[in-house]
Amino acid sequence: MSEKIRVSEIFGPTIQGEGAVIGVPTVFVRTGGCDFRCSWCDSLHAVDQEYRHTWAPMTSQSVLEAVADLSEGEPLMITLSGGNPAIQPLGELINLGQAQGYTFGMETQGSVVKDWFAKLDMLVLSPKPPSSGMETDWKMLARCVVQGAAQTVLKIVVFDDVDFSYAQEVAKRFPDLPIYLQPGNHTPPPPEDDDAEVDIEGIDDRMRWLVDRVVEKKWYSARVLPQLHVMLWGNKRGV
């Protein structure tokens, strides 16, 4: 019998709000549990062990059925998010889904590698910058890159100049990977209040600053994108 997946929430279809597949209709499967604890985490309800009782253990088959209910049986892109989805047994879900026409994108910080990464249609490696309070295991990140997927990209959240330098360091280490820069949200939702106010103007200021920095550094191979869902729906969950 196969291992169960810890699922925090399944929601959509909505559009992907970030990175390489921004704007693509998708259903999110957010897993529960994380080996990181970023200072500005915007998904604490899927990270903090205090909420572990809300993470339902589900089989691959039941996850796929829940997605199909939401997408009304029509295959689409499934986004595996977390928490850190890399700590879950997701290989079987990907096999089952792809056989039915679904595609799979996953975002992870690159602190854990699994052989099933290779099956993903899109792997977004999002190592965490200094402002997160986390350390980067460069060797492990490199292993994730090598393990790869049909398409592998980097995405770095940037709050300040130190984070920006970190992003440049990441790009230097992996010059062949497309890199996306994303302004951080300094007003992430508390885990039990998704109606909490978001400082959109502050986030937009950071986005404009980030565009200026990229231009100033003539870093024309980087791509700068905001969290579109935050601009459109604030911290609201389920969209």
Place this chain on the structure above:
Amino acid sequence: MSEKIRVSEIFGPTIQGEGAVIGVPTVFVRTGGCDFRCSWCDSLHAVDQEYRHTWAPMTSQSVLEAVADLSEGEPLMITLSGGNPAIQPLGELINLGQAQGYTFGMETQGSVVKDWFAKLDMLVLSPKPPSSGMETDWKMLARCVVQGAAQTVLKIVVFDDVDFSYAQEVAKRFPDLPIYLQPGNHTPPPPEDDDAEVDIEGIDDRMRWLVDRVVEKKWYSARVLPQLHVMLWGNKRGV
């Protein structure tokens, strides 16, 4: 001697705010003159003959020099916009630029075809929906698709249900091309006042409505993206 290009403005680097290459640093070369006159045109200063005296006739070489001044000699993506850039002699500019490492994206409505389309790195065909007041020449649009580029995509501005149906019709006619849907801006800038108020909330409402419509129709192959530059900078020109 080669024909001159009518140039309304050259600005950047900033990020591309729309469509397939959203977020990519770019310099815009906006040509003057258009065979269309869309009811909600947001670039009338490059369309209305009243402003023709502001459209400088420039050689390919001088356009490229102006771009290089802005990008400080570092090659990047050049976005050819308008007006309708397809009515300009741009083949030589593309040749010269690509030899120096620049890449070229162009957006046009698909009402005019040129053999140099084939040299473009990215061709965005943006036929105009009913709300524009314009008619689509389907045969000419098909010729543009066939003429193609390294990558060809469709982008449709959507204001209402009639436009949405039009977008579905376009997708049906060209099922092999990626398609981007973009909420329209009902508060475009008057040609001489780029500080004019934009109804961002209204545009965001239309964006959310468009996501809902795509989901409702299970149109999961469409991609929905806003005009990011309008969200960040309003109607301001030069960003």
